[in-house]
Amino acid sequence: MAQRAALLIGGVTHAQKEWKESSQFASQLYEYPDGTREDFISKCKQGVFKDVFALYRSNDSNKITGNFDAELLDALPKSLRFICHNGAGYDNIDIPACTQRGILVSSTPIAVNDATADVAIFLMLGALRNITQVFDSVRQGKWRGNFQLGHDPKNKVLGILGMGGIGSAVAHRAKAFGMRIQYHNRHQLPAEEEDGAKYVTFEELLKTSDVLSLNLSLNSSTRHIIAKPQFDAMKDGVIIINTARGLLIDEAALVDALKSRKVWTAGLDVFEEEPKIHPGLLEADNVVLLPHIGTGTFETQRDMELLVLDNLKSAIKEEKLLTQVPEQKKPKAHI
Numbered sequence: 001m002a003q004r005a006a007l008l009i010g011g012v013t014h015a016q017k018e019w020k021e022s023s024q025f026a027s028q029l030y031e032y033p034d035g036t037r038e039d040f041i042s043k044c045k046q047g048v049f050k051d052v053f054a055l056y057r058s059n060d061s062n063k064i065t066g067n068f069d070a071e072l073l074d075a076l077p078k079s080l081r082f083i084c085h086n087g088a089g090y091d092n093i094d095i096p097a098c099t100q101r102g103i104l105v106s107s108t109p110i111a112v113n114d115a116t117a118d119v120a121i122f123l124m125l126g127a128l129r130n131i132t133q134v135f136d137s138v139r140q141g142k143w144r145g146n147f148q149l150g151h152d153p154k155n156k157v158l159g160i161l162g163m164g165g166i167g168s169a170v171a172h173r174a175k176a177f178g179m180r181i182q183y184h185n186r187h188q189l190p191a192e193e194e195d196g197a198k199y200v201t202f203e204e205l206l207k208t209s210d211v212l213s214l215n216l217s218l219n220s221s222t223r224h225i226i227a228k229p230q231f232d233a234m235k236d237g238v239i240i241i242n243t244a245r246g247l248l249i250d251e252a253a254l255v256d257a258l259k260s261r262k263v264w265t266a267g268l269d270v271f272e273e274e275p276k277i278h279p280g281l282l283e284a285d286n287v288v289l290l291p292h293i294g295t296g297t298f299e300t301q302r303d304m305e306l307l308v309l310d311n312l313k314s315a316i317k318e319e320k321l322l323t324q325v326p327e328q329k330k331p332k333a334h335i
């Protein structure tokens, strides 16, 4: 068999042992723990990562290499066939350019579902109670401060935009709170996967949801899918939850909608220009903010690392990926 080396960009924290064990099937293990995009590209061009067949990268390691765009893909060793990415979102990888170069890409769906859905529910409950005001006042020694009554989730209509892995996990949890679930997806799910949720058009979802949770992926057609015209179409006093990607929402329009109380409150884990947050959001007391910690638990981080390493193993041993990104697979009716 030809030499098949593996390259780790950035680090592995919870599955170090399993990464080292990859030497049982990889001809060599390279590591590029830190550095700059220029240095990485230059090392690639010098042939430092000879025979690399599959590599491990992550959303975290993006700060080392920058986006996996056409420029970077051109510099990667010609032997590279697989990119095993740690992250459910992979908008920092140019998938069409990978496909054109014959490079297959995997991500980490499923492993992220529970932890991210938990954060969506945490944000939703926080937003329903407008919790930021009282969090601030109690710490400032003002007890309840300017406390105002919140809302129960029970009997509210939760609209889910993007009913994939995380969206379905949010729906499952929200049902336990007595919420009525409706969703919009590119295609309606088979009845057994809907679990009682109602499929509606995008316009209907905007018009009739009490709480709107964004759970769709970011791409050129979903960028700013929620902007001023969409806010205008929503119910007065709607609640917005975003654990997917910041660029799905026009943040300036959200700030205006929060100010006018068109949007009563919002709960956000993701932002347009992370780690920068729009000053209007930092000033608003009717928004719950988290610094993109959706998958931030020991258990989920380890599960994600193990899934990437399983993909790496399958790539090197069988030349196929376990969780290849859907854009590179034959279209499935419901994704």
Ligand SMILES: NC(=O)c1ccc[n+]([C@@H]2O[C@H](COP(=O)([O-])OP(=O)(O)OC[C@H]3O[C@@H](n4cnc5c(N)ncnc54)[C@H](O)[C@@H]3O)[C@@H](O)[C@H]2O)c1
Pocket: 088, 089, 090, 109, 110, 112, 116, 161, 162, 163, 164, 165, 166, 167, 184, 185, 186, 187, 215, 216, 217, 218, 221, 222, 243, 244, 245, 269, 270, 292, 293, 294, 295, 334, 335
């Ligand atoms: N906050 C975090 O830490 C965190 C963690 C994991 C994932 N994410 C983000 O959450 C997103 C969803 O993750 P997932 O694992 O559930 O992905 P998924 O691929 O399982 O689901 C995405 C769903 O969005 C739907 N969709 C795509 N375009 C749409 C459109 N224009 N209109 C309606 N629906 C559309 C797809 O059909 C799919 O059902 C990821 O893309 C990622 O960016 C964030």
